[in-house]
Amino acid sequence: MRNRTEESQQQKSVRDLRIGESGEISSLNDPEMALKLLEMGCIPGAEVKLNSKAPFGDPVTIIVNDYTLSLRLDEAETILLK
DSSP states (O other): OOOOHHHHHHHGGGOOOOOTTTTEEESSSSSSHHHHHHTTTTTTTTTEEEEEETTTTSEEEEEEEEEEEOOHHHHTTEEOOO
16 A cells, blocks of 8 residues: 555656646645645646746746746646646
């Protein structure tokens, strides 16, 4: 039986998306970051699409609920996808 840490390491996050790919948010992995992300519209069930990456890969921009958000990679990694 796998523990929760192993499951979250195997689960895809927004950080893993390629430009143009999308996914449905399943959960937010970091309790401290969750409130900020929820306020920005990153709620479970919402579709998120990776819009662009900065030249060195950080930050990234995502589209969620018709809004474009810029996130650092460590923030994007906390948004887990189905």
